[in-house]
Amino acid sequence: MSEHKILFTGTMGAGKTTAIAAISEVKPVSTDVHNTDTSVNKAMTTVGLDYGELTLDNGEKLRLYGTPGQQRFDFMWKILSRGALGLVILIDNSRPDPLADLDLYLDGFSELIAQAACVVSVGKTESHPLPDLDAFAQRMEAKGVLCPVLAADVRDKAQVLQLLDLLLVQLEFAS
Numbered sequence: 788m789s790e791h792k793i794l795f796t797g798t799m800g801a802g803k804t805t806a807i808a809a810i811s812e813v814k815p816v817s818t819d820v821h822n823t824d825t826s827v828n829k830a831m832t833t834v835g836l837d838y839g840e841l842t843l844d845n846g847e848k849l850r851l852y853g854t855p856g857q858q859r860f861d862f863m864w865k866i867l868s869r870g871a872l873g874l875v876i877l878i879d880n881s882r883p884d885p886l887a888d889l890d891l892y893l894d895g896f897s898e899l900i901a902q903a904a905c906v907v908s909v910g911k912t913e914s915h916p917l918p919d920l921d922a923f924a925q926r927m928e929a930k931g932v933l934c935p936v937l938a939a940d941v942r943d944k945a946q947v948l949q950l951l952d953l954l955l956v957q958l959e960f961a962s
């Protein structure tokens with residue numbers, strides 16, 4: 788049985804913990820600790836890792852990691868990226884500058900994105916439709932990055948599975 792590592796990244800509150808919990812077949816591990824960053828309206832935040840597992844129909848096991856969101860932990864992004872097959876970038880569209888958030892992760896994970904599959908998932912679009920998907924696509928195009936971008940609500944298991952499908956299709960595991 789083969790195993791593959793998939794990363795979920797994004798700002799605090801973008802939905803890394805939610806997404807992994809939605810699809811993990813084991814009780815997810817989350818190192819959420821008390822948030823001392825008062826600029827973020829969220830009781831808990833992830834300074835470490837999320838971890839979950841999902842077995843695909845073909846028997847392959849996905850190890851799902853949520854990265855720390857904050858740039859000051861970008862040294863961990865590199866460590867986590869080793870051997871990863873795919874990256875899901877979660878965008879919180881209710882934040883002040885979601886396109887700048889995208890840039891942060893495109894740059895921070897540029898090596899992984901060049902070698903592996905990626906997908907950009909824009910969340911909270913029901914209340915915050917802008918920037919629209921075109922704007923994200925254009926931002927990537929400007930950087931020469933080609934990742935599918937779609938709106939998704941990671942509270943919904945089916946939508947998180949769809950994100951994984953989009954990664955796996957790029958890796959041609961879907962066949």
Ligand SMILES: Nc1nc2c(ncn2[C@@H]2O[C@H](COP(=O)(O)OP(=O)(O)O)[C@@H](O)[C@H]2O)c(=O)[nH]1
Binds near residue numbers: 798803832912
């Ligand atoms: N309304 C709405 N809430 C969302 C959506 N996606 C995620 N959330 C919520 O946003 C929060 C994300 O928190 P969490 O998963 O802890 O984010 P993390 O810091 O990236 O791990 C949760 O309260 C989710 O229920 C969405 O598309 N719409």
Ligand SMILES: [Mg+2]
Binds near residue numbers: 837
């Ligand atoms: Mg979290």
